[in-house]
Structure formats: structure tokens, C-alpha cells
Amino acid sequence: MAGSGSTEFDPELVISHKFPESLYTYTERDAALYALGIGACAKDAIDDKELKYVYHQDGQEFIQVLPTFAALFSLGFTSEMEQIPGLQYDPRLLLHGQQYIEIYKPLPSHGCILNKASIAGLHDKGKAAILEIEIVSYEKESGDPLCMNRLAIYLRGAGGFSKSSQPYSYSKNPSNQSAFPKIPKSQPFAVFEECTHASQALLYRLSGDYNPLHSDPMVAGIAGFSRPILHGLCTLGYAVRAIIKCICGGEQNMIKSISGRFSLHVYPGETLITEMWLAGLRLIYQVKVKERNRAVLSGFVDLDRLSSSL
Numbered sequence: 457m458a459g460s461g462s463t464e465f466d467p468e469l470v471i472s473h474k475f476p477e478s479l480y481t482y483t484e485r486d487a488a489l490y491a492l493g494i495g496a497c498a499k500d501a502i503d504d505k506e507l508k509y510v511y512h513q514d515g516q517e518f519i520q521v522l523p524t525f526a527a528l529f530s531l532g533f534t535s536e537m538e539q540i541p542g543l544q545y546d547p548r549l550l551l552h553g554q555q556y557i558e559i560y561k562p563l564p565s566h567g568c569i570l571n572k573a574s575i576a577g578l579h580d581k582g583k584a585a586i587l588e589i590e591i592v593s594y595e596k597e598s599g600d601p602l603c604m605n606r607l608a609i610y611l612r613g614a615g616g617f618s619k620s621s622q623p624y625s626y627s628k629n630p631s632n633q634s635a636f637p638k639i640p641k642s643q644p645f646a647v648f649e650e651c652t653h654a655s656q657a658l659l660y661r662l663s664g665d666y667n668p669l670h671s672d673p674m675v676a677g678i679a680g681f682s683r684p685i686l687h688g689l690c691t692l693g694y695a696v697r698a699i700i701k702c703i704c705g706g707e708q709n710m711i712k713s714i715s716g717r718f719s720l721h722v723y724p725g726e727t728l729i730t731e732m733w734l735a736g737l738r739l740i741y742q743v744k745v746k747e748r749n750r751a752v753l754s755g756f757v758d759l760d761r762l763s764s765s766l
């Protein structure tokens with residue numbers, strides 16, 4: 457079991473935890489490696505909508521950065537979790553439950569980011585605990601806010617810590633802010649199908665999430681999977697890339713916010729089908745794994761305008 461101090465789960469101690477500020481530095485190489493990790497240019501190395509993420513296309517001075525790259529700023533905090541007093545859980549059973557991202561400014565191709573993190577929620581689900589962490593990221597030099605991430609971490613086996621008959625539930629934010637929408641029954645507005653590669657998680661992990669759940673068959677087995685699974689944020693990256701292609705005409709900076717809930721694991725090598733429905737400036741999406749015909753991820757993306765190509 458991870459957790460510092462006492463061996464009792466103490467929710468009040470958990471939610472009063474203060475993270476120290478931290479820095480995250482990245483280069484163009486990191487942005488390009490990330491884009492390859494979520495499948496950019498995998499099918500077509502001269503894709504006219506994606507080459508700009510990995511190469512100075514048409515002599516552009518800087519490569520362009522995908523909005524989901526912002527999620528990497530939140531990565532260090534899962535290892536910080538082991539230091540949170542009062543939190544008791546088995547790190548081998550941790551799964552990524554949800555991710556919510558707000559983008560305030562297009563992400564630069566390189567930079568030094570100052571992260572300010574806080575505990576945003578804690579919920580006792582009986583068989584599991586859900587911990588929410590919120591990270592607001594600023595460009596260090598200008599002090600400008602760049603983005604906000606809120607992640608929900610699903611800690612299997614860590615629930616049942618409530619001291620009263622009501623299950624413990626604390627949330628810093630109104631629950632509707634990142635609530636996930638109902639999937640419409642109508643035909644999707646657009647559908648995009650793409651195969652992940654058998655080595656997808658091995659490539660994606662180089663962007664900074666080295667949890668062996670995604671690379672080590674023995675660790676995956678202990679976590680209950682027949683082989684290593686894909687990072688949730690990799691699947692989210694595939695989905696948002698599909699949305700940028702099909703809905704935004706390749707313009708990544710139209711995206712204001714992204715919400716996703718991971719409902720089932722994905723095995724590297726499986727085919728992802730992203731279905732999309734437009735509701736004004738909100739795009740609702742669902743990702744299914746073709747081989748098992750199961751939904752694995754759903755959520756919404758808010759756009760600042762609609763593409764003239766629609």
C-alpha cells in the first residue's frame with residue numbers, strides 16, 4: 457500500500473494536502489515525439505493536416521502543438537500522490553478515470569511551465585476511491601495562464617473509508633463543469649477509424665508516463681489485464697486528433713476544452729472508432745474498440761467557432 461504516515465485512510469487529511477509548485481520544461485522534440493505517440497502521420501507521413509506537428513512544414517518557424525499535449529503537464533502528480541498523508545491505496549491497481557482540460561492560449565512549441573496543483577475532489581465509491589487533482593499551468597516567463605488539467609484517478613480497492621453512513625464525497629468544483637454528456641441515439645455527424653500500433657504504448661510512454669502497467673506483462677497481469685494496456689491519455693489523443701481532422705479542418709487551436717471518461721481499457725494494436733456528434737459549439741464523442749465492439753472513452757470537446765469547411 458502507498459501513502460505516507462498512518463495506515464488509516466483519512467479523507468480530511470487528504471483534501472487538506474498542499475502540493476508544492478513545480479516546473480515542467482519541454483522542447484520541440486518532446487512535442488513532436490508526443491504527436492507521433494498519439495498516431496499523427498502514422499498512416500500517411502505527408503499528411504497535409506498533421507505534418508506540422510512533427511516537422512517545420514512549409515518553412516514554418518516552429519512546429520505546431522496539439523492541444524492534448526497540455527495533459528502532459530499533469531503527469532508528475534501521480535507519483536506525488538504517494539506522498540499525500542492519509543491516502544491509502546495500492547499503486548498497482550490505479551487507473552486513469554477521467555481527464556478535463558481547458559486551453560487558455562495556444563501551446564508554444566517549447567517552454568518552461570509553472571504548475572500549481574491542488575486536490576479538487578475525493579469520493580468513496582465503496583469498491584474504489586476517486587481522487588481528483590487540478591493543475592493550473594502558467595508560462596513561467598510571462599506568467600500567462602496556459603491551461604488547466606483536472607484528472608480523476610480511480611483507485612481500485614481503496615474505497616470504504618467513509619466514517620458515516622453517507623459515502624464521503626468532496627468536490628471543489630460544481631459537478632456540472634466537467635460532467636460527461638449522454639451519447640446521442642442519432643447517427644453520428646462524422647466517424648473516424650484508425651488502428652493503433654502493437655508498440656503504441658512503448659512509443660507513447662517516452663512522453664513521460666513510465667508506469668510499467670503499459671509495458672510490463674507481469675505488472676499488467678497483477679493489475680488484472682492479459683497484457684500491457686494503452687495509456688488513457690494516448691486514447692484521448694487519438695480521439696481529439698480525429699476531431700481536429702474531421703470537425704476542425706485540421707485547425708488545432710479551435711479547441712477550448714476537452715473532457716473524457718475512460719470506461720474500458722484499450723490494448724495496443726486495437727482499432728479505435730471515434731464517433732462524433734455536433735451540438736452547437738459542443739462536440740460529443742465516443743470511442744469504440746472495433747475488435748471488441750465496446751465503448752472505451754466518451755466525452756466532449758468545446759470549440760471556439762465552427763470550421764468554414766463544415
Ligand SMILES: CCC/C=C/C(=O)SCCNC(=O)CCNC(=O)[C@H](O)C(C)(C)COP(=O)([O-])OP(=O)([O-])OC[C@H]1O[C@@H](n2cnc3c(N)ncnc32)[C@H](O)[C@@H]1OP(=O)([O-])[O-]
Nearest residue numbers: 534551552553554581610686687688689717718719720721
Ligand atoms: C493518471 C495517470 C496514470 C495513467 C494510467 C492509465 O492510463 S490507466 C489506462 C486508462 N484507463 C483505463 O483503462 C480505465 C478504463 N475504465 C475502467 O476500466 C472502468 O471504468 C473502471 C475500472 C475505472 C470503473 O469500472 P467499475 O465497473 O469498477 O465502476 P462502476 O461502473 O461500477 O462505477 C463505480 C463508480 O465509479 C464511477 N466511475 C466509473 N467509471 C469511472 C471513471 N472512468 N472515472 C470516474 N468515475 C468512474 C461511477 O460513476 C460509479 O459511481 P456512482 O455513479 O455509483 O456514484
